[in-house]
Amino acid sequence: MLTDLQPIQLSALMYLGRCNRYSDTPLAVTEYLGLTKGTVSQSLKALESKGLLVKRPDARDKRSVHLVLTEPAQALLDAVTPPDFLVAAAGRMGTDAGVLEGLLLELLRNIQQSEDVPGFGLCRTCRFHQTVAGGAFCGLTQEPLAPREIELICREHQTSEPV
Template identity: 30%
Template sequence: MAIEILQLLVQSADTWLFEGNLSGLSDREWMALRFLAGANRFSRTPTALASFLGATRSAASQIAAALQNKGLVVRKPSAEDKRSIVLCITGEGEKFLERDPINLLRDQVEALEAGERSRLHDTLGRVLTGLDVAKRRHRADVCSRCMFLVESGEGKDRHFKCRLFRKSLTPKDTTLLCAYFEGRS
């Protein structure tokens, strides 16, 4: 059964993982663009991108430069640390993501019943966590599941804060990817 599941995962990857360029982007550039589009403000840096891609900072900077040269990303000074830069998706980058080959797979997952999606999410999450431990790497995930997220209040008085960065978060921030994610025990 494990081999059959692996074969299915490989077949699903065929819909979005490819050799060479598709629409002018390599696999790593697609991964970077997807990550930056869904990342929170703390994770849109070359260092966080490198961590997500499992690449050196230099390699991540080269990927970001390629995306910038294609008009999909811009580099901006960080509002919080003037020594740092933030990588931001441009309007052209957002339009480009509408044609992302992974959208076909997303649509099939969205078509599943809620319970099936939840089980698939939890199961794949456990598999990825096991792979991360085995490879001694760190996985990005959404703030809402992070041990650093602190919630207070209710309703309109509900507030969120990241204990790691000691910054307030908006409700939308809690749904975005963070390269500094730490799961709750």
């Protein structure tokens, strides 16, 4: 199955496997990948025809659709991300792995600002992330977040740290 995918298709699947419920739309995939709407649209159609994703209408806005990975797509992602060698290497680094993660995040934020790239990021690092009544809460959407959601990519992310 992996050999049947174009790099853009795998990138789209990887993004959809890591994004939150506010960021699983065709437009969000387009913005995240930095490609044209036409290119991404064709890639998403191919993934849908391969049975790797389905389109679901938004419950509130019938004009909007959400892209949902199928079980075969999730199994494929589970098999390839993150690569075992990377997990093992990070484990051998000990506390330096956290330092490296911070430096890479700083590099990413610098590139995003200097190149005017949309600020996708993890909910837990967003200025809108709050703790309310002991649980995670998005101050932008005014909705509670499940514990898993704070580790997902959001297209509305805004950093609270100056770069």
